Amino acid sequence: MRILIQKFGGTSVQTKENRTHVIKQIKRAKENDYKVVVVVSALGRNPDPYATDTLLNMVNYPSPTNSKRELDLLMSCGETIASVVLANELRENGVDATALTGAQAGIITNDDFNEAKIKKVNPERIKQELRTYDVIVVAGFQGRTTTGDITTIGRGGSDTSATALGASLQADFVDIFTDVDGIMTADPRVVDSARRIDVVTYTEICNLAYQGAKVIHPRAVEIAMQAKIPIRIRSTYSDDVGTLITFSRTKDVGIDIDDRLVTGIAHTDEISQLTIEIKDHEDQATIFDIIANAHISVDFIHIGPDNVSFTVPEAVTDQAVQLLKEQKFTVTVRENCAKVSAVGAGMTGIPGVVAKITTALRKENVPILQAADSHTTIWVLVDEKHVKKAVNALHDAFLLNELSVYQARVEL
Numbered sequence: 001m002r003i004l005i006q007k008f009g010g011t012s013v014q015t016k017e018n019r020t021h022v023i024k025q026i027k028r029a030k031e032n033d034y035k036v037v038v039v040v041s042a043l044g045r046n047p048d049p050y051a052t053d054t055l056l057n058m059v060n061y062p063s064p065t066n067s068k069r070e071l072d073l074l075m076s077c078g079e080t081i082a083s084v085v086l087a088n089e090l091r092e093n094g095v096d097a098t099a100l101t102g103a104q105a106g107i108i109t110n111d112d113f114n115e116a117k118i119k120k121v122n123p124e125r126i127k128q129e130l131r132t133y134d135v136i137v138v139a140g141f142q143g144r145t146t147t148g149d150i151t152t153i154g155r156g157g158s159d160t161s162a163t164a165l166g167a168s169l170q171a172d173f174v175d176i177f178t179d180v181d182g183i184m185t186a187d188p189r190v191v192d193s194a195r196r197i198d199v200v201t202y203t204e205i206c207n208l209a210y211q212g213a214k215v216i217h218p219r220a221v222e223i224a225m226q227a228k229i230p231i232r233i234r235s236t237y238s239d240d241v242g243t244l245i246t247f248s249r250t251k252d253v254g255i256d257i258d259d260r261l262v263t264g265i266a267h268t269d270e271i272s273q274l275t276i277e278i279k280d281h282e283d284q285a286t287i288f289d290i291i292a293n294a295h296i297s298v299d300f301i302h303i304g305p306d307n308v309s310f311t312v313p314e315a316v317t318d319q320a321v322q323l324l325k326e327q328k329f330t331v332t333v334r335e336n337c338a339k340v341s342a343v344g345a346g347m348t349g350i351p352g353v354v355a356k357i358t359t360a361l362r363k364e365n366v367p368i369l370q371a372a373d374s375h376t377t378i379w380v381l382v383d384e385k386h387v388k389k390a391v392n393a394l395h396d397a398f399l400l401n402e403l404s405v406y407q408a409r410v411e412l
Contacts, residue, residue, distance in 0.1 A: 001130065004034040005174040007041075007140065007162035010051065012177055012236040013082050014044035021236050022086065023093050025177065026135055028239070030095070035130045037169065039140040039162040040086055042078025050078045052141075068113035072142075072152045075114075076101070079139035079158070087137040097135040100125065102161060105136075106168070107143030109151045116151035118143060118160065118223075121168035138165065156217025163220040167227030174224060174231045176216055181235035182243035183208070183215050185400040186265040190391050193401035197263060199244045201345050204263045207377045211266035211341035221245065261353060262344035262398040265391050269338040269384050272317040273300070273369065275309040277330040284308055290323050300339065300370055300381055309370070311337065311381065337369065338387040341379045342394055348375045360397035364389045 006029065008022050022038075029036045046053035055074050059066060083099040090097035106122035129136050140158030143151050153160050159176060166174040182196040183205065200208075202225035209218040215233055224231050224245070234242035276287055287308050291298055296319070298310040312320050317333065324331050347353045354371075357378060361368060366389055370381040382390050395401065 002034050003037060003130070003169050003171040004029050005037050005039065005162050005166040005169070005171045006177060007039040007158055007175065008086075008177045008236060009158065009179075010041040010044050010048075010082075011179055013040050013086060014048065016089070018236070019086060019089055022177070023090060023095070025175075025236065026090065027093075027095065030134055034172070036135045037126060037130075037165055037171070038086065038135060038137045039158055039165065040079060040082040040137060041140055041158040043082045043085070050081050052078050069149060072113050072116075072150050075152045076139070076142040076150050079141050083137045083139040087135075090135055090137070095135055096133045097137055098129060098133050099137045099139070100129070101139045102142035103144035103148075103150065105138045105165065107161060107164065109143040109145060109153065111145045111147075111149065111151065113149075113151055115154040116143060116145075118153065118164050119146075121164050123165070123168040126165070126169065156219065159217040159220035160223065163224040163227075163229065163231065166229045167223055170227075171229060174229055176220075176231060176233050177236040178215060178233065179236065180215065180233075181238050181240050182233050183213065183245075184264070186391055186395050187213075187267065190267070190388050191265070191395050193395065195401060197243050199246065199248075200263055201247060202245055203376055204343055204345050205245050207341070207343045208264050208266045211339065211343060211377065211379070212268040213264065213266045216245075260344060261346045261350060262342045262394075262400065263346075264343055265394045265398075265400065266341045266343060267338055267387055267391050268341075269387055270314045271299070271311045271337050271339060272314050273309060273311050273334040273337050273381065274317070274320060274324075275307050275332040275334075276324060277307050283329075286327065287324065287329065290327060291320060294319065294323055296320055300372060300379065302370060311339070334369070336384040338382055338384045338390075339379055340382060340387065340390045340394065341377055342398065343377045344398075345376050347378070354378060356397050357394060360393040361390060364393045366390045366393065 042052050043050045045051045052075050087097045087099035106125055108120050109116035109118050140161040141152055163174050184194045186194040188194040202221055206218045206221045231245040232242050296316050300311040302309045321331050366382055366386040368380045372379045
């Protein structure tokens with residue numbers, strides 16, 4: 001039995017017209033002799049009536065009276081409704097289909113309500129249903145605890161549901177359908193010359209996702225990587241195969257990868273840089289304990305003998321500053337910053353990449369406030385007002401506008 005996982009986001013299933021394109025994709029997979037497990041998100045986005053944020057508004061979220069366990073009961077309704085609606089329309093179009101909740105599909109999680117982690121997937125119910133039906137429509141974003149409570153998996157949870165099911169069913173592919181036709185070399189709203197990447201490695205797309213690219217959730221990629229299940233990022237409205245995410249940039253075994261230093265440029269804005277004066281090593285530990293206890297995520301960390309600096313999202317800047325000042329720390333805040341990241345497996349061990357970045361930004365008069373690097377990513381912190389110039393400068397510097405770099409094709 002050949003199994004294909006297809007995941008459709010909220011905009012893809014939002015309207016009956018959009019769902020006709022979804023049904024076309026499902027039928028096309030069937031014609032290629034696949035049994036299809038379809039994972040769906042809630043219908044549409046706020047203020048659509050069954051979108052997750054709309055449901056949360058019904059209980060005045062966030063409110064001190066909200067129960068996390070009950071919020072999961074409420075939030076799971078959107079995906080459940082979407083699965084039933086799509087399964088019914090598939091049957092109306094002559095496709096044997098049935099709907100399952102995440103719990104019925106065998107997704108077992110821990111009891112960290114609203115941000116549950118998948119502990120295991122028992123695929124036996126799906127396998128049983130596939131003997132009768134050609135298509136199983138599963139409500140994404142949800143599962144259940146071992147004691148039977150409904151849980152949700154957090155933002156990006158439908159992507160995670162899809163790859164977890166793909167891993168448990170040993171699917172040929174996990175197809176993530178969106179309103180774009182693949183992963184781009186940069187945000188096309190920022191870079192006019194951004195191009196689609198045909199093949200990208202798991203590591204590269206994880207880094208791009210963590211640095212601001214929002215096409216797929218990095219947790220989903222990590223699950224697929226562990227199970228060696230290839231992912232394709234595709235458009236709901238096109239027959240193109242989109243971007244393949246796998247271990248290598250080429251589908252041919254035994255040949256060297258192309259000389260591509262950087263695969264894409266990602267960016268994240270609306271962040272603040274905090275610099276805190278310190279007296280000794282004990283201050284260093286105290287600062288990070290304060291921030292950790294407040295569940296504030298920090299990035300771009302620099303620890304020196306006289307100060308500590310890091311970035312936080314603008315939304316929690318005031319909270320972080322207040323907590324530190326309460327402990328008598330002197331804090332300097334630089335608001336309206338952005339992180340620009342150059343990501344590529346090809347840069348590992350190659351000299352001159354940082355020089356190319358600094359030269360490109362200097363030519364555009366973009367000051368670098370801070371920098372950091374790993375084997376596959378180099379980050380620079382800049383003023384938010386310079387983010388468009390910075391992203392375009394790096395995109396041009398690494399020749400990412402040259403389509404010839406991305407010619408490898410992978411057929412359905």
